[in-house]
Amino acid sequence: MSYVDAVRGRRRCLLRDCVTTRLENVPPVRPFRWSRGERHFPGWYWSASTGRHVGFESWLERDRLLLMDFDPGVTGIASQPFWLHWHDGERERRHAPDYFVRHADGSAAVVDVRADERIKPADAEAFEATRMACAQAGWGFERVGVPEAVLLANVRWLSRYRHPRCLRRPAADRLREVFTTPGPLLGGADAAGDRLATLPSLFHLLWLRELSAEGLSAELLGPRTVVRAAGGGAR
Numbered sequence: 001m002s003y004v005d006a007v008r009g010r011r012r013c014l015l016r017d018c019v020t021t022r023l024e025n026v027p028p029v030r031p032f033r034w035s036r037g038e039r040h041f042p043g044w045y046w047s048a049s050t051g052r053h054v055g056f057e058s059w060l061e062r063d064r065l066l067l068m069d070f071d072p073g074v075t076g077i078a079s080q081p082f083w084l085h086w087h088d089g090e091r092e093r094r095h096a097p098d099y100f101v102r103h104a105d106g107s108a109a110v111v112d113v114r115a116d117e118r119i120k121p122a123d124a125e126a127f128e129a130t131r132m133a134c135a136q137a138g139w140g141f142e143r144v145g146v147p148e149a150v151l152l153a154n155v156r157w158l159s160r161y162r163h164p165r166c167l168r169r170p171a172a173d174r175l176r177e178v179f180t181t182p183g184p185l186l187g188g189a190d191a192a193g194d195r196l197a198t199l200p201s202l203f204h205l206l207w208l209r210e211l212s213a214e215g216l217s218a219e220l221l222g223p224r225t226v227v228r229a230a231g232g233g234a235r
Contacts, residue, residue, distance in 0.1 A: 024076030076102030109140035
């Protein structure tokens, strides 16, 4: 495999010699390009988990990046972290997985993003080669597709309030107290003070998982969504 060291530049090594490398901190191995008329949509997303921008090359990759950032168990994310090199019996092949993810328990996973209907035979071969390499390295591997629509819509909304500037301490403390007893989202925001001041903090606490909302995967967040204190899910 090969990756880019921020100090020493591009490096190539055997997989077993790269297992302990902090790949969640490396820059992408290839650039994200914007060209007029192209159908893909690359960009940069500010991750609350890392405090840095992480690249994506499509809306689907961006959506999956949102969900990873929302996961309290994720502490590091790098996009296009390395090239995996192998020989398929006929020719040299290489593949750059979409993401490398570090979890709070120290474990790592590689994530490829591709919708089910867009997986071609060459893609399937690359994903399988990546899965086998990850197994040898002791990393997890997952190929993910289109996420569940309602959950994604809710996480998109909460992501607008992911930045720490949305947390106002007096309001947050009142919200934590109010929602020790489960209650409706808007009623709790009003009980904690002026909703214009409390709602940004409420959505930030939901993003952090300090508060939890019922049915996040089943229905869109609304005034009557039941919110409660989450019990240990915060990061």
